[in-house]
Amino acid sequence: xxxxxxxxxxxxxxxxxxxxxxxxxxxxxxxxxxxxxxxxxxxxxxxxxxxxxxxxxxxxxxxxxxxxxxxxxxxxxxxxxxxxxxxxxxxxxxxxxxxxxxxxxxxxxxxxxxxxxxxxxxxxxxxxxxxxxxxxxxxxxxxxxxxxxxxxxxxxxxxxxxxxxxxxxxxxxxxxxxxxxxxxxxxxxxxxxxxxxxxxxxxxxxxxxxxxxxxxxxxxxxxxxxxxxxxxxxxxxxxxxxxxxxxxxxxxxxxxxxxxxxxxxxxxxxxxxxxxxxxxxxxxxxxxxxxxxxxxxxxxxxxxxxxxxxxxxxxxxxxxxxxxxxxxxxx
Amino acid sequence: xxxxxxxxxxxxxxxxxxxxxxxxxxxxxxxxxxxxxxxxxxxxxxxxxxxxxxxxxxxxxxxxxxxxxxxxxxxxxxxxxxxxxxxxxxxxxxxxxxxxxxxxxxxxxxxxxxxxxxxxxxxxxxxxxxxxxxxxxxxxxxxxxxxxxxxxxxxxxxxxxxxxxxxxxxxxxxxxxxxxxxxxxxxxxxxxxxxxxxxxxxxxxxxxxxxxxxxxxxxxxxxxxxxxxxxxxxxxxxxxxxxxxxxxxxxxxxxxxxxxxxxxxxxxxxxxxxxxxxxxxxxxxxxxxxxxx
Numbered sequence: 001x002x003x004x005x006x007x008x009x010x011x012x013x014x015x016x017x018x019x020x021x022x023x024x025x026x027x028x029x030x031x032x033x034x035x036x037x038x039x040x041x042x043x044x045x046x047x048x049x050x051x052x053x054x055x056x057x058x059x060x061x062x063x064x065x066x067x068x069x070x071x072x073x074x075x076x077x078x079x080x081x082x083x084x085x086x087x088x089x090x091x092x093x094x095x096x097x098x099x100x101x102x103x104x105x106x107x108x109x110x111x112x113x114x115x116x117x118x119x120x121x122x123x124x125x126x127x128x129x130x131x132x133x134x135x136x137x138x139x140x141x142x143x144x145x146x147x148x149x150x151x152x153x154x155x156x157x158x159x160x161x162x163x164x165x166x167x168x169x170x171x172x173x174x175x176x177x178x179x180x181x182x183x184x185x186x187x188x189x190x191x192x193x194x195x196x197x198x199x200x201x202x203x204x205x206x207x208x209x210x211x212x213x214x215x216x217x218x219x220x221x222x223x224x225x226x227x228x229x230x231x232x233x234x235x236x237x238x239x240x241x242x243x244x245x246x247x248x249x250x251x252x253x254x255x256x257x258x259x260x261x262x263x264x265x266x267x268x269x270x271x272x273x274x275x276x277x278x279x280x281x282x283x284x285x286x287x288x289x290x291x292x293x294x295x296x297x298x299x300x301x302x303x304x305x306x307x308x309x310x311x312x313x314x315x316x317x318x319x320x321x322x323x324x325x326x327x328x329x330x331x
Numbered sequence: 332x333x334x335x336x337x338x339x340x341x342x343x344x345x346x347x348x349x350x351x352x353x354x355x356x357x358x359x360x361x362x363x364x365x366x367x368x369x370x371x372x373x374x375x376x377x378x379x380x381x382x383x384x385x386x387x388x389x390x391x392x393x394x395x396x397x398x399x400x401x402x403x404x405x406x407x408x409x410x411x412x413x414x415x416x417x418x419x420x421x422x423x424x425x426x427x428x429x430x431x432x433x434x435x436x437x438x439x440x441x442x443x444x445x446x447x448x449x450x451x452x453x454x455x456x457x458x459x460x461x462x463x464x465x466x467x468x469x470x471x472x473x474x475x476x477x478x479x480x481x482x483x484x485x486x487x488x489x490x491x492x493x494x495x496x497x498x499x500x501x502x503x504x505x506x507x508x509x510x511x512x513x514x515x516x517x518x519x520x521x522x523x524x525x526x527x528x529x530x531x532x533x534x535x536x537x538x539x540x541x542x543x544x545x546x547x548x549x550x551x552x553x554x555x556x557x558x559x560x561x562x563x564x565x566x567x568x569x570x571x572x573x574x575x576x577x578x579x580x581x582x583x584x585x586x587x588x589x590x591x592x593x594x595x596x597x598x599x600x601x602x603x604x605x606x607x608x609x610x611x612x613x614x615x616x617x618x619x620x621x622x623x624x
Contacts, residue, residue: 062456
C-alpha cells in the first residue's frame with residue numbers, strides 16, 4: 001500500500017529484485033561463458049596440451065621420482081613401493097670422502113672458471129670494438145665464434161691429441177726447450193688448468209656477443225664530445241665504454257654465479273681418468289659413476305637432489321639481487 | 332669509431348697493439364683445427380713421432396680410408412642424421428604450437444602455464460630420476476626415446492613465445508575476418524612472420540642434436556643405434572687404452588692419432604657447412620633469449 005504512495009520504495013524494490021536476479025543468473029551465466037570460451041578457443045588448448053603433457057611425462061614425473069633420495073630404492077619394487085629410510089643417503093653422502101671431494105672440486109673448478117673465464121669475453125668485446133677495419137673484425141669474429149658450435153667430444157678429442165705425450169703438439173714444443181714429455185692428462189695438478197683453459201678457449205669468443213651488443217647501444221654522442229675534448233681511445237674505453245656496459249657486466253656476473261654448479265661435466269667425463277679423479281671428479285660425474293654406472297640409484301639421486309636444490313637457491317638469489325640492482329629481473 | 336685523422340700517435344699504437352692481440356687470439360682459436368686437419372692427412376709414423384706442426388707430413392689419406400671402411404662409422408653417421416632431423420622436427424612440432432598458445436592473452440591460466448614451463452628452467456630432477464623415468468617408459472635403446480625424450484626445452488618455448496607476443500594483433504585480423512581458425516592463423520600469419528625466430532630455435536635444436544653425446548651414450552647400448560659423437564668417443568677411448576694396438580700401428584700408414592683426427596674432421600664438416608646460418612641466427616637468438624620469461 002505505502003509502496004504506491006512512495007514511488008521510490010517501489011523503485012528500490014525493483015532494483016533489489018534486479019540485483020538478486022542478476023546475482024542468480026550470474027553464476028550459470030559465467031559457466032556458460034566458460035563453456036563458450038572453451039568451445040571458441042579449444043584449438044588454443046589443443047596446441048598447448050602436447051607441450052604440457054611432454055613436460056609432465058619427461059620433466060615433472062622425474063621430480064616425483066626424486067623421492068628415491070629418501071628411500072631404499074629397488075628396481076623391482078619401483079619408486080612408489082620402495083620403503084622410506086629418511087635422510088640416510090644424505091648422511092652417507094656427507095660421510096663419504098668421494099662425495100666431499102667431488103663437492104670441493106665442483107666449487108674450485110667453477111671458481112677458477114669464474115675468475116679466469118668471466119673477464120675474457122668482456123676483454124674480447126672491448127678489443128673487437130677498437131678494430132677499425134670491418135673485414136678484419138668480421139673475419140676474426142667468424143673464427144672465434146666457431147668453437148662454440150663444436151661438440152664436447154671433438155674438443156676433448158683435440159685436447160687429448162694435442163696433449164698426448166708422444167705425438168702431441170704441446171710436448172713437441174716443450175721438447176724444443178729441452179723439457180721432457182709430460183703425460184698431462186694423467187697428472188692431477190694439470191687437470192684443472194687444462195679443463196678451465198679449454199672452456200675459455202671454446203666459449204669466450206662467443207660469449208663476447210652479449211657485450212658487443214651492449215657496446216653497440218652506447219650513444220655515439222658521448223664519444224663525439226670526448227673526441228672534441230681530445231680524449232684518447234684508451235681513455236674513452238675506460239671512461240665511456242666500460243661504465244656504459246657495467247649493467248650488462250653485472251647482470252652477466254649474477255647469472256654466472258647463479259649457474260656456478262653447472263660445471264660442464266660432459267667434458268669432464270671425456271677428459272678425466274682414475275689417475276686424475278682427485279682434482280677432476282665433480283658432483284655430476286660422481287652421480288654418473290655411482291648411479292648410472294654403479295647402479296646405486298638412490299644414493300646418486302640424493303646427491304643430485306642436493307645439487308639441484310643448491311643450484312635452485314643460487315639462481316633464485318641471483319634473480320632477486322638482479323631485480324634489486326637493475327629493476328629488471330632475469331625473467 | 333670515426334675521425335681517423337684525429338688520432339694521436341698514442342691512439343695509433345693502441346690500435347695496432349689491439350689488432351695484433353686480436354690476430355693472435357684468432358690464430359690460437361684456428362690453430363687446433365688446422366693441426367687436427369693436418370694430422371689426419373699425415374702418415375701414422377710422422378704423427379706418432381710428433382713431427383706434425385702445421386701442415387701434413389708425408390701426405391696420405393690412409394686414415395680416411397681406414398675410417399670410411401668402418402661400417403660403424405657410416406651407421407653412426409646415418410644415426411646422427413636421423414636424430415638431428417627427427418629430433419628437430421619433433422621439437423618444432425611441440426614448441427611452435429605451444430609457444431603460440433602461451434602467447435595468447437585469452438588463454439585461461441596463462442600465468443600458471445607459463446610458470447609450468449619456466450619452472451623446468453630453474454629446477455630439474457637430475458640425471459638419475461630422468462634416467463630411471465626413461466627406463467620405466469621403455470625408452471632405453473630406442474631411436475624414438477632419443478627423439479622424443481629431449482624434444483621440449485623451456486628456453487626455446489619462451490624465446491618463441493616472446494617473439495609471437497611481439498607480432499601486432501592487426502596482422503591476424505584480416506585472416507580472422509576470413510574465418511581462419513587458430514591453426515590457420517598460426518600457419519598462415521604467425522609462421523611466415525616469425526621465420527628468423529623459428530630458424531633460430533631450429534638451429535639451436537640442430538646443433539644440440541648433432542653434438543649431443545652424454546644421453547646417447549647413457550641410453551643406447553645397441554651399437555647399431557649410436558650416433559657419431561658416441562662412436563668418436565668410443566674410438567678415442569678404445570684406441571688410447573689399447574697400447575698394444577697403438578704400438579702395432581707405429582710403422583703403419585695410419586695411427587691412433589691420424590684416425591681419430593680423420594673422424595673429427597668428418598664430424599665437423601656438416602657444422603662448417605651450416606656455419607653461415609649459425610652465425611647469423613645464433614647471435615640474434617642469445618640476445619632474444621637474454622630476457623627470459
